[in-house]
Amino acid sequence: xxxxxxxxxxxxxxxxxxxxxxxxxxxxxxxxxxxxxxxxxxxxxxxxxxxxxxxxxxxxxxxxxxxxxxxxxxxxxxxxxxxxxxxxxxxxxxxxxxxxxxxxxxxxxxxxxxxxxxxxxxxxxxxxxxxxxxxxxxxxxxxxxxxxxxxxxxxxxxxxxxxxxxxxxxxxxxxxxxxxxxxxxxxxxxxxxxxxxxxxxxxxxxxxxxxxxxxxxxxxxxxxxxxxxxxxxxxxxxxxxxxxxxxxxxxxxxxxxxxxxxxxxxxxxxxxxxxxxxxxxxxxxxxxxxxxxxxxxxxxx
Amino acid sequence: xxxxxxxxxxxxxxxxxxxxxxxxxxxxxxxxxxxxxxxxxxxxxxxxxxxxxxxxxxxxxxxxxxxxxxxxxxxxxxxxxxxxxxxxxxxxxxxxxxxxxxxxxxxxxxxxxxxxxxxxxxxxxxxxxxxxxxxxxxxxxxxxxxx
Numbered sequence: 001x002x003x004x005x006x007x008x009x010x011x012x013x014x015x016x017x018x019x020x021x022x023x024x025x026x027x028x029x030x031x032x033x034x035x036x037x038x039x040x041x042x043x044x045x046x047x048x049x050x051x052x053x054x055x056x057x058x059x060x061x062x063x064x065x066x067x068x069x070x071x072x073x074x075x076x077x078x079x080x081x082x083x084x085x086x087x088x089x090x091x092x093x094x095x096x097x098x099x100x101x102x103x104x105x106x107x108x109x110x111x112x113x114x115x116x117x118x119x120x121x122x123x124x125x126x127x128x129x130x131x132x133x134x135x136x137x138x139x140x141x142x143x144x145x146x147x148x149x150x151x152x153x154x155x156x157x158x159x160x161x162x163x164x165x166x167x168x169x170x171x172x173x174x175x176x177x178x179x180x181x182x183x184x185x186x187x188x189x190x191x192x193x194x195x196x197x198x199x200x201x202x203x204x205x206x207x208x209x210x211x212x213x214x215x216x217x218x219x220x221x222x223x224x225x226x227x228x229x230x231x232x233x234x235x236x237x238x239x240x241x242x243x244x245x246x247x248x249x250x251x252x253x254x255x256x257x258x259x260x261x262x263x264x265x266x267x268x269x270x271x272x273x274x275x276x277x278x279x280x281x282x283x284x285x286x287x288x289x290x291x292x293x294x295x296x297x298x299x300x301x
Numbered sequence: 302x303x304x305x306x307x308x309x310x311x312x313x314x315x316x317x318x319x320x321x322x323x324x325x326x327x328x329x330x331x332x333x334x335x336x337x338x339x340x341x342x343x344x345x346x347x348x349x350x351x352x353x354x355x356x357x358x359x360x361x362x363x364x365x366x367x368x369x370x371x372x373x374x375x376x377x378x379x380x381x382x383x384x385x386x387x388x389x390x391x392x393x394x395x396x397x398x399x400x401x402x403x404x405x406x407x408x409x410x411x412x413x414x415x416x417x418x419x420x421x422x423x424x425x426x427x428x429x430x431x432x433x434x435x436x437x438x439x440x441x442x443x444x445x446x447x448x
Contacts, residue, residue, distance in 0.1 A: 059396045059417070093398055093414040119437045123400060123414040164404050165434040165442045207374075208440045265374040267397045 044288040045150040048076040048111075049195075051087040051232030052252035054120065055105070056098035061255035061268035062276060065092075066105060071300045072253040072282050073109040079284055083149060084111045087232035087250060088118025088160065088197030090134065094125070099133050117143065118197040118232060119160040119169075126161055144175050146182050152287055153186060155179065157196040159211050168210035169198030171217055180220050191226040191287065199231040201240060201247050204260035209234055221245060228285070228293055234266070236279075237297050248295055251281035277301040366390060369443065371399050371415070371435075376443035385447055388424040393417060399441065404432035411436070 053069045054062075062068060076084055086106070091098035106113060115134040117127055127143060136145035136156055143158040157179070159169030171179075183192075194200065200214035211217075221227045227245040235252035236259065255268045256279040263269070271279055277300040286294040370377050371393040381389060391401045393415040401421050403409035409431065412421035425431065425447045435441040 061396075093416060095414075120398070120414075123398075123437065124411070164406055164439070165432065166439040168440065170439075205440075208438055265395075265397075267374070267395060 044286065045082040046079060046284060046286045047149070048079060048081040048084045049087060049230050049250050049283040049285060050076060050084065050253055051197075051250040052089040052118065052235055052254055053086070053102060054089055054092040054252065054254035055102040056092035056095055057254055057268075059268060061270045065254040066101065068277070068280055068300060069102070069105050069253045070108075071277070072280070073106065073111075075282050075298060075300065077109050077111065081111065081284070084109070084113045085154075085156075085195050085230065086113055086115045086134075087195055087230055088116050089120040089232060089252075090115065090118070090130070092120055094121055094123040094129060096129060099129055103133055114147070114154065114156060114195070116156045116195045116197055117158060117160055122161050140175075140178055142172070142175055142178075144178060150287065152191045152193055153183075155182065155192065155194045157194060157200075157217065159196050159198050159200070159214075166208075166212050167205050168202075168208040168212060169196070169200075169214070170212050171214070176213065176216050176220075179217055183220050183224075186224075188223050188225055190224065191293065192221060192224050192228070193285070193293075194221065194227065194229045196229070196231055198233045199238075199247065199249055200229055201242075203234065203238055203249070207260065207266040209260065209266075218245065226292055228295070230283070230285075234260075235269075246295070248283075250283050251279065251297065251299070253280055253282070253300070256280070368392060369401075370394055371401075371441075374399075374438060374441055376433075376435075376441060379443040380446065381444070382446045382448070383425060385426055385428055386424065387447070388422050389445060390420055390422040391415070392420045398437060399435045400437055402434055402436040404434060404442075407436065 050072050053072075054065050055069065057065045090102045114136060117130050117134070121127060121130040131139070131143055135143060137147070139145035143161070144156060146153065146155045148154070157171060158175065159171050196211070198211055199209055200211045200217060202210040202214075204210070222243070225244055229245060229247040231247065231249045232252070234249050235255065235257035236249065237251060238249045240247045256271060257266050258269050279299070281297055281299040284296040284298065286296070367381050367383055367387065367389050369381060369389060369391045371391060372395060374395065374397070376391070383389065391412070393399050394417070396417055398414045398416050400414060401410070401412040403411060410423040410433070414437070415421055425445060428448045431445040431447065433443060433445065
């Protein structure tokens with residue numbers, strides 16, 4: 001199970017239902033579904049990540065993102081999670097009716113949801129409409145915030161509001177200062193989960209799949225024994241483990257994008273209609289006492 | 302003056318034209334008052350082409366208001382040189398939405414989200430170099446030079 005060959009196989013494509021057990025910084029692939037029994041243990045909890053729902057998208061790659069978002073939520077609620085996070089691009093074009101539709105569909109799941117914005121959510125108004133509906137409780141003026149859940153410290157970062165032309169996302173000086181303060185004084189044994197829309201590490205700068213000052217943020221996370229960075233933006237699962245930090249991007253609930261450099265541009269990728277649900281999905285993250293979190297990507301198929 | 306600009310796109314209008322049809326507007330201007338020499342010389346060349354539009358599309362294109370196409374996650378052309386008072390129009394041909402946002406964070410000009418086929422126009426009155434980008438894909442950058 002833990003052979004290098006199996007690991008590489010899963011690393012190559014993690015889009016079809018693979019559980020990641022991250023122990024001591026080394027990920028091990030587990031058959032899908034093994035996460036279940038551990039969840040019952042006392043003090044453990046599960047949450048779900050969904051991402052890139054792009055409500056308002058209507059091109060060929062998925063003419064009905066409302067129903068695929070609904071399918072993702074149905075999967076999510078079946079897991080009975082303690083809460084859910086949405087890692088951005090809730091809407092496609094930041095239109096009021098798109099925010100309204102997304103809000104209604106997501107509220108229907110009756111889950112406690114924590115959001116971070118994607119660049120598609122802040123077009124034209126620096127995110128005003130987005131923050132009115134989905135802004136975090138007690139968020140800083142820039143929209144970033146943190147909260148605690150079952151002893152895990154969650155940090156919701158904002159790297160999509162433009163400061164000007166850039167290679168990818170930007171956090172900015174104010175947010176970095178806030179992050180340093182927010183983490184100061186926390187015990188190194190506190191598990192940390194960081195959410196941000198654009199990958200905080202460099203996946204493919206040619207397509208903007210990076211955060212210009214992400215390294216600075218990561219330097220503040222170094223002292224911690226368990227750090228899980230959950231990103232969206234690239235509509236596919238890409239994972240990296242660096243020391244005690246696990247980075248993992250998520251599938252979209254709307255449409256897939258090509259692998260880095262595999263197409264002329266990162267635009268929506270059309271797949272056969274009956275294959276669409278095999279490249280969309282959600283992620284379950286399971287915490288248990290004194291263990292690293294277990295990340296399970298599950299497609300909508 | 303306009304004749305001195307090494308323009309990729311050139312528009313000889315001395316005032317912003319709003320949404321009026323450019324050729325109609327120029328025709329009215331020509332009949333009412335004298336135009337600057339360089340502009341008149343250019344019109345002399347371009348008006349016959351306009352009359353026979355289908356026969357000489359390239360000459361017509363040279364005298365039309367400048368357009369920038371957004372295609373394959375890039376602005377084309379990446380550099381547009383114009384005279385003051387020229388209106389530039391961007392059109393998105395990608396399936397992905399884009400924006401046109403001045404590099405000062407959109408203070409000078411910014412479009413809303415341009416979905417496939419949508420356009421945005423802005424008239425540049427003051428000389429200067431205007432860098433701009435797509436706020437959704439901030440690695441997409443291009444420049445307008447007004448002089």
